[in-house]
Amino acid sequence: MHIPTPEDFHALDRWGLVADPMAAIADYSEARAERREQNERHRRARDAHAENTAEELLADPQAYLRLLSRPIDRTKWAYLKRRKAWFHPPIGWGRFAAPGTARVLDLGCGDGDQTQRVAEFVAGRWLETDFDGFPMEIVGVDCNESRVENARRHATSPHPKITLRFEHGDAVDGLDYGDDFFDYTLATGLFEVLGDDDASAVLDETGRLTAAGVYVRDLLDEYPGLHPRPDLPERLAARGFDAVERHRVFEEPFVEEGTTDPLAVWPMNRHQVVFAETSDPTPPEARY
Numbered sequence: 001m002h003i004p005t006p007e008d009f010h011a012l013d014r015w016g017l018v019a020d021p022m023a024a025i026a027d028y029s030e031a032r033a034e035r036r037e038q039n040e041r042h043r044r045a046r047d048a049h050a051e052n053t054a055e056e057l058l059a060d061p062q063a064y065l066r067l068l069s070r071p072i073d074r075t076k077w078a079y080l081k082r083r084k085a086w087f088h089p090p091i092g093w094g095r096f097a098a099p100g101t102a103r104v105l106d107l108g109c110g111d112g113d114q115t116q117r118v119a120e121f122v123a124g125r126w127l128e129t130d131f132d133g134f135p136m137e138i139v140g141v142d143c144n145e146s147r148v149e150n151a152r153r154h155a156t157s158p159h160p161k162i163t164l165r166f167e168h169g170d171a172v173d174g175l176d177y178g179d180d181f182f183d184y185t186l187a188t189g190l191f192e193v194l195g196d197d198d199a200s201a202v203l204d205e206t207g208r209l210t211a212a213g214v215y216v217r218d219l220l221d222e223y224p225g226l227h228p229r230p231d232l233p234e235r236l237a238a239r240g241f242d243a244v245e246r247h248r249v250f251e252e253p254f255v256e257e258g259t260t261d262p263l264a265v266w267p268m269n270r271h272q273v274v275f276a277e278t279s280d281p282t283p284p285e286a287r288y
């Protein structure tokens, strides 16, 4: 990936997310997903991407993800933050900004770019509603030290009442926080990298740590070493989190040619986005 130019950023602006941050939801249809399958360019892009899978990832995915060293330049970080906004529509995020939400966890936060989007969303919603804010901590946790360092280097709190914190931690082993410590948890692209036993352990841990609701974005297409799980909403429901919204989205706006991302970072994959809530959350006064 080259260093993105201003023109590359303008190309992303043309995706229309400023006017409609949820644009990906209406853009997706099963008919388009079918047409994508018939598109030779898309199939070639997907095969090329699959062939690039590192041998070490296939051999031991968790060790590979833990040890990978991948410092990221600020311009690339900012580009990917916008690029990924397409397939992370902020469904349910209004709950994060509601008075009383004090702790949000981004589990498997990577470089912290989507954690930053959450913080900006909350600060923006407070401004729109003329609300002064509520002391809030947004915590990103990742098992990869170099990605935690990237997040610490590039993410900044957009509001004096929001603290952004990034920690090294392993969601399979469990985090050192009490039950229901967080009001909400996000897991974007986390379950897709976990094998079945690890995914079950992380779903259990997510349920243990989270009082009110969960936002998940996860891959639905098959790739070597990755694990699409169309039944993730049912697995969340089994832990007490019922989907109040679930959508399929493409990784970027649908076009017949296959991509309009000037950097062609990923093929136009399919993902699911889910916001799930507990019916009877433990009230904050019983938790803090």
Ligand SMILES: C[S@@+](CC[C@H](N)C(=O)[O-])C[C@H]1O[C@@H](n2cnc3c(N)ncnc32)[C@H](O)[C@@H]1O
Residues within 6 Å of the ligand: 062, 065, 066, 084, 107, 108, 109, 110, 111, 114, 141, 142, 143, 144, 147, 169, 170, 171, 172, 173, 187, 188, 189, 190, 193
């Ligand atoms: C596909 S990336 C997604 C990163 C980020 N959430 C995003 O949406 O851009 C998956 C992330 O999960 C992290 N991860 C994988 N296994 C983990 C584990 N057991 N505990 C914590 N993080 C983990 C990886 O290090 C990686 O940063």
